[in-house]
Amino acid sequence: NRESPIVVVLSESMEPAFHRGDLLFLSMPAEPIRVGDITVFKLQGKPIPVVHRVLTVHDEDATGKQYILSKGDNNPSDDRAGGIYNANQLWINREDVTGKVQGFIPYAGFVIIIMDLYPHLKYALLGVLGLLVVFQRE
Numbered sequence: 001n002r003e004s005p006i007v008v009v010l011s012e013s014m015e016p017a018f019h020r021g022d023l024l025f026l027s028m029p030a031e032p033i034r035v036g037d038i039t040v041f042k043l044q045g046k047p048i049p050v051v052h053r054v055l056t057v058h059d060e061d062a063t064g065k066q067y068i069l070s071k072g073d074n075n076p077s078d079d080r081a082g083g084i085y086n087a088n089q090l091w092i093n094r095e096d097v098t099g100k101v102q103g104f105i106p107y108a109g110f111v112i113i114i115m116d117l118y119p120h121l122k123y124a125l126l127g128v129l130g131l132l133v134v135f136q137r138e
Helices: 110-117 119-136
Strands: 006-008 023-027 038-041 050-060 065-071 097-105
Touching: 038 065, 110 119
Parallel strands: none
Antiparallel strands: 006 023, 023 097, 038 050, 038 097, 050 065
């Protein structure tokens, strides 16, 4: 279910652990999600993945399903009360989790954030790179 093994932190919700612009490396280990894990999850109908810490885990023995309640370290309330989850959603499912954070590079993702904020800069950079390729071949 993992979309990408790398994500960029887009908000301050996980400070002081992670800051806006940090580049996170993800993996999806086979072992169950545990309280304290920092996970990335994607909710139906919401385009941007969320990076938050696991606050509570409910394991359903009969089905083997895991239900997770998360919270940003810098947020005053959990994601259910804070409006991060979809309306009437009490838990996220293990299937919603796209990865667990395994490591990070501070602020390395700011290039991606700047490119999203200023699309013209992205095209200018691609143009310059294209010109470099053309002129390097001679």
